[in-house]
Amino acid sequence: MAEKETTETENDKLVDEYELVSMIADGTSTQIWEVKEQGGSNTFAMKRMLPEAMKKPEVVATMKLEAKVGAAVDHPNLIQLHKFIKNKKNCYLVMDYFRAPNLRSQISSDRRGVQNRLRKLIESAAMALGHMHEKGWVHKDIKPENILISKSSEVKIIDFGLAVPVAKGIGKLFGKAKSVQGTRSYIAPETIKKQALGPGADIYSLGITIFEVLTGKTPFHGENPKEVLLKHISERPVPPSSINPNVTPEMDEFVLKMLAKKPENRFLSMEEVVSSIRNLKMFKQEIAELLEQEKAEAEQAEKESMQEKRLDSRADAKLSQLMKDDPELAKQLIAQRNANKKSKPKPEPPPQKKPQQQQQPPQPMPGGYPPQYQQPMYPPQPMPGQPMPYPPQYQGQPMPPGGYPPPGYPQQPYPPQQQPYPQQPYPQQPGPPQQQQPPQQPQQPPAQQQPAPAGQQPSPPAQKPPQAAPPQQQTPAPQQPAAKKEAEKEQKTRNDDDLPFMEELPDVF
Structure with missing residues (x-):
């Protein structure tokens, strides 16, 4: 029984007097094999038709035509055909075996x-x-x-x-x-x-x-x-x-x-x-020349890589010796090297250009500024479009010891639900001191107030509550349809070579 199985296996590797060595290519109707003559040393290529394809007359006719053309031509740059065989078991072409890829x-x-x-x-x-x-x-x-x-x-x-x-x-x-x-x-x-x-x-x-x-x-x-x-x-x-x-x-x-x-x-x-x-x-x-440049660049990169590996191997050898002489110091060096590797900054990617957007003026902070930024400052800053009110009797006088406003000047709270500085941006980082500008003089002096009776505090001058700047609408940046652009790009760059091989093409005209 074992001898019979061995005989069948050997027969599967034989096609008439040719021994199948290895498959070169596999198609839907044929296979290309490297073969050699049984008992000989000559090597050939065999185009062998599959058993299912042998039942199709048009496939057999194609191989017959190839054999006919191969027998009619003889040129060193055309593959040379030697034999065409068709019998009940096999249908194949024997040709020169050219050891080169397509x-x-x-x-x-x-x-x-x-x-x-x-x-x-x-x-x-x-x-x-x-x-x-x-x-x-x-x-x-x-x-x-x-x-x-x-x-x-x-x-x-x-x-x-x-x-x-x-x-x-x-x-x-x-x-x-x-x-x-x-x-x-x-x-x-x-x-x-x-x-x-x-x-x-x-x-x-x-x-x-x-x-x-x-x-x-x-x-x-x-x-x-x-x-x-x-x-x-x-x-x-x-x-x-x-x-x-x-x-x-x-x-x-x-x-x-x-x-x-x-x-x-x-x-x-x-x-x-x-x-x-x-x-x-x-x-x-x-x-x-381009190949030489690419080769030189590759060799330089390989040289630098080998040099880095050599330095690492030397350092490892010294560290191994130090582990024997002074283990504690070696452990410290290992920890320091690992820390340096972790802390080594990674190369930053090149900055990407962002689309320029129209700069919007700073918006007031929701809910007002923190308390530490709501204290009045000197010199005072006027509200947008309005002069800073300042009593006439104190104009031109130095700042009193108690700060601004001077003693006796009535404290006027800000109007309810109004922000003290609606247009002032967030506090910037401290920089070099800038030279202070003197307080702006009001364009029109406030109306003269009548002196208050004795024992009463003077009434504050009537002022219009500052008008908050209308909120500016931000124009949302147009969103780019990334998926659509990617699909269009893929469609443009698609290569028809991905389509399957078609021997019979449909009629166009």
Whole structure:
């Protein structure tokens, strides 16, 4: 029984004469495996169809087409196919195993490094596609997932499953496609319109890929597939330099020409693409210089970190020795170091600019000022808009010993429910003494009072109660709809690459 289970396990790792080593990629209908010949040392890549997909004739036809195109082309920048097998148990392609990640993963992890190899990438991909066009085929599905590039800038184009013959002669007029196939973010306008395809379709898709390497995103996005397809047909893409300022105007012109809506307004062949890019200045500052600067900054930061760790290790070693010699002193030093770490001020964040608001005049304190601030002060301060009343007989005389008001001057209380200083702000912090100003003279002398009879106190002069300043209405600051702004920002920056892959696109026209 154990021998039978071992045999079945070994059979699961064998596909005809090939031994499965490890899975490279997993799709909905196929898997990519690293394989080697049984009993041999040669390693290949196998594109194996899943059992459920083998029941679908259109999926099998796609793999047959890929095998047919692979047998017709032979270029160092195109993946080389060796064998196509279809039997009752298996359906697979055997091809060269190129040990390099695809362009999609490298754009996500090291886009600056891809930009440093962009010229070689464009030249190699264009020459490979030019060879396909000469052999009579349009790839029709150029995108970062189907381009492999190594650290040494070696390029391979893969996946010929959507290739179509180049339309020639009368085929340009009547060679209309039955359905729209491709990847919506990279598909050419003539493909969407179901027109006959030529080299211009691959030039357009390669231009979209170059745009993504330069900027990190594709030029057209939308909320649904149809919106993206319509933008390919009608909307002019923005220059790459509007997203990446390091891109030169010459490179803008090069990419926008590849993305022209009509095929006749693009480069007429991949040979023109290669000759145009060879002497073109792509970046204002060379990517190699930027990489060197980033490397130097990283090394400096690492050096400072290592130096700090070295100092800490030396201090720990001395402290360990001190623990043996004088434990009490060591404990004091440890406590002091911990206290210094806790008390070390944290770097303050940069101050944020607050919206300027209209300054409001100080408002009176509700319920009046505290008692210590309600005492009369000398020199007296008049009420707003009114002169300070002062008896004429005391004008021009020095302040009597008893303070102000002088003895015999009647004490007049403030009117009920009135604040003594309605417009005076809260007391400020003590500062340098300021020179006191003499009391303001009244604009009009108060009416002459009649002398009071003997034994009676003179009646106080009639005064109008001070009028409290009308409360000023504060204009509330307009509240910004933060949630709405965040949603709009997210909508603008949303990348259509998040949408799932779609092999069959809906009809637009």
